Amino acid sequence: MDAKDRLRRYLEQRRELGESELVLDSLSIDDVMKMVGAKSSASPTAKSRAQTPADRAAAAPSADGPQAPPSAPVAPPPEPGVRFDQGATTDWREALRNAGAVRPSESLSPPVAATPASAAATGAETSAGAVEADLRAASAMPNTMGEALVTDLPTWLSALELPLGIEAGRLRVIDAAPDVAQLPTLADIAEHVAGCTRCALYKSATHHVPGEGNPTADLLCVGEAPGVQEEEQGRPFVGEAGELFTKILGAIQLSRGDVYLCNVLKHRPPGSRDPLPDEVFACQPYLLRQIELVRPRVILALGRFAAQTLLQTTAGIGALRGRIHRFHGVPLIVTYHPSALLRNESWKRPTWEDVKLARRILDASLSASADTTAP
Known part of the structure; x- marks a missing residue:
């Protein structure tokens, strides 16, 4: 090489x-x-x-x-x-x-020396400090929807003593799309998606992929966008990556029928390219309404677009994984998308750690719920 x-x-x-x-x-x-x-x-x-x-x-x-x-x-x-x-x-x-990596109009001059006030963001702390700053900034964003953010962790979640991340509670489907907010069931969402023209993806899509699984699942898994085989079948998480994810779920004693599976986008982008910002924005209300209806105990965000959409951050997966984030109070764990594991096997171990963490939080939530309902 x-x-x-x-x-x-x-x-x-x-x-x-x-x-x-x-x-x-x-x-x-x-x-x-x-x-x-x-x-x-x-x-x-x-x-x-x-x-x-x-x-x-x-x-x-x-x-x-x-x-x-x-x-x-x-x-x-x-x-x-x-x-x-x-x-x-x-x-x-x-x-x-x-190597020809700089155009004539650009320069790579050394950074300006840090002042005492900014010294904490330099040296060995540059990348770690940037991660922490991004997480803090995302958590501190003003609540533009008029809904108070949850600040207190439930006792069972505090007892896990795990690193905390972003607390997201700004997005509400009622504010983004009142028509979607009125859809009473997941089947109604699927029907609405079938006729959706909120972005241009419907023009090139051959089939919509709304989501599938247990409508009252304790674990909701969010991917990025449908691929070719997913579009052909109208189902999320199929093909080689889907088979791998099914095995991952099985390793934590869950099946596809136990969880709810969906993507940020409900139509495949042309060429299976990355989602565009306007497409994510247009499709976001469907995802939010799905979460509202399923009411999961834990959300597993698979891939960068799923994590960034829900947490409203620009932080990468490396910065977000290993922490308990919360979306409207629901614990949210970030990990790599199964398709990424097919390209880079070194990410399989951290993904395994992430899904075990999600399972640990799920079990703690179920145990806490059982304790509160016991006579």
């Missing part, structure tokens, strides 16, 4: 975690990916999903191979001693320049 391949692989992993900028600079990961000849029109999440033959044909590279953007200069050969793979250069900014 040469230096550029290593750089591509590193950037793909960082982008999978929801990061969009390189540390210490405002240079976009997509910009760097383009400069080194990697496709960057969609994230690895989108690339991982199965595609139709037409999708693959449209996305196929030309015979000449990947092309650099018109504005990108031809990269000069690296200077002696400048290597990404061995870190021989003393200035990584110069290494990026030598």
Whole structure:
């Protein structure tokens, strides 16, 4: 594996975690990916999903191979001693320049030295501090819906002594879409989705994928968007990734029939690309109403878009997992999407830890409920 391949692989992993900028600079990961000849029109999440033959044909590279953007200069050969793979250069900014990763109009000047007031956000605490700041900022956002956020943890949840995360309680379906808020059952939601024109996805979709499972499930699992096989069958979490997730559920003694499964988007984006912000916004009321009707004890958010949509944050999965978040008081656990595990097996162990955590919280909730109803 040469230096550029290593750089591509590193950037793909960082982008999978929801990061969009390189540390210490405002240079976009997509910009760097383009400069080194990697496709960057969609994230690895989108690339991982199965595609139709037409999708693959449209996305196929030309015979000449990947092309650099018109504005990108031809990269000069690296200077002696400048290597990404061995870190021989003393200035990584110069290494990026030598790889053609910076346009002429951009610079990679060193960051301004921190003042005493900002010193806590520098040095070894840069990434950890940024994570904490993002979580705090998301939790502290004003409640624009006029609904008070829950601040006190129930006793059974406090007893678990687990790290806390974001407390989300700003989104209400009644404010986002009154018509959706009036739908009385999950079947009514499915019927409404079938005729939905809230965004442009209905124009290219061949089938809607509203969700399925136990309508009174204790665990509600939220994915990102339907893939090709999910669209064909009208069911979420099918195909190879779905089979893997079924096994994951089985490992914590749950079946598909025990839980409720749904996605942030109810129609497949063309080419199985990542959801766009306007599509997430348009489809959000359906997801919120599904959660209201199911009334789960625990929510499992699978993938970056599911987590960020529910928690209203830009933090990546690496920052969000391992914590108890809450959505309108319901404990919410974040983990990787099953399709990501097919690309990177090293994420299977942390995913296993996450689903065990979700099961632990679920069992604690059920036990607390049994105690309160016992004579």
